[in-house]
Amino acid sequence: DIQMTQSPSSLSASVGDRVTLTCRASQDISTSLAWFQQKPGKAPKSLIYAASSLQSGVPSKFIGSGSGTDFTLTISSLQPEDFATYYCQQYYRYPWTFGQGTKLEI
Amino acid sequence: EVQLVESGGGLIQPGGSLRLSCAASGFSVSSTYMTWVRQAPGKGLEWVSAIYSGGSSYYADSVKGRFAISRDHSRNTLYLQMNSLRADDTAVYYCARSPREGYPGDYWGQGTLVTVSS
Numbered sequence: 001d002i003q004m005t006q007s008p009s010s011l012s013a014s015v016g017d018r019v020t021l022t023c024r025a026s027q028d029i030s031t032s033l034a035w036f037q038q039k040p041g042k043a044p045k046s047l048i049y050a051a052s053s054l055q056s057g058v059p060s061k062f063i064g065s066g067s068g069t070d071f072t073l074t075i076s077s078l079q080p081e082d083f084a085t086y087y088c089q090q091y092y093r094y095p096w097t098f099g100q101g102t103k104l105e106i
Numbered sequence: 107e108v109q110l111v112e113s114g115g116g117l118i119q120p121g122g123s124l125r126l127s128c129a130a131s132g133f134s135v136s137s138t139y140m141t142w143v144r145q146a147p148g149k150g151l152e153w154v155s156a157i158y159s160g161g162s163s164y165y166a167d168s169v170k171g172r173f174a175i176s177r178d179h180s181r182n183t184l185y186l187q188m189n190s191l192r193a194d195d196t197a198v199y200y201c202a203r204s205p206r207e208g209y210p211g212d213y214w215g216q217g218t219l220v221t222v223s224s
Contacts (some may be wrong), residue, residue, distance in 0.1 A: 034210040037120045043214040087151050091210050096153035
């Protein structure tokens with residue numbers, strides 16, 4: 001199975017900051033990488049697919065990049081509603097796998 | 107408007123069976139790639155199963171041989187039949203619709219909690 005490793009596991013930031021989250025795959029997954037945002041007690045929300053394509057309705061402050069094994073999600077001008085847990089997921093090969101998540105805290 | 111509503115969760119004893127439903131509106135489950143993802147209490151996300159519009163299905167190793175994904179065109183509903191349930195199957199189960207075959211879900215249901223315990 002392809003292992004996905006996210007770093008850091010948690011991150012403290014302030015409103016207005018820009019942050020970068022990292023996701024690394026254990027093997028080349030091309031650009032078959034998605035990012036999700038999840039708030040407590042809620043379903044995950046799709047942000048990015050194909051490593052850098054923004055899901056419809058997602059603000060452009062979320063920027064995904066990378067290919068192969070190394071990927072990043074950059075969030076600019078943090079707002080209170082952006083504080084959540086973020087997961088990456090590879091869909092290059094079954095079984096699909098998620099990273100363990102990065103908790104973004106105020 | 108796309109909507110997904112899961113149901114069928116609850117408390118079940120180890121070794122028991124449960125069938126989860128995911129009622130869809132705004133699109134046809136029969137012609138759409140659909141997935142199930144679960145999340146154990148306080149843990150991360152785990153992909154469980156997927157079904158293509160043509161009927162091909164895939165499963166996580168942890169559920170292969172015990173779970174079965176299916177759909178009903180007339181009810182526009184996706185199912186997850188779960189047999190031989192174990193304590194580590196305890197989780198919130200989400201269904202998701204994908205915008206294209208083999209892609210992760212863009213719309214997700216609210217989830218249904220399955221608790222496996224004696």
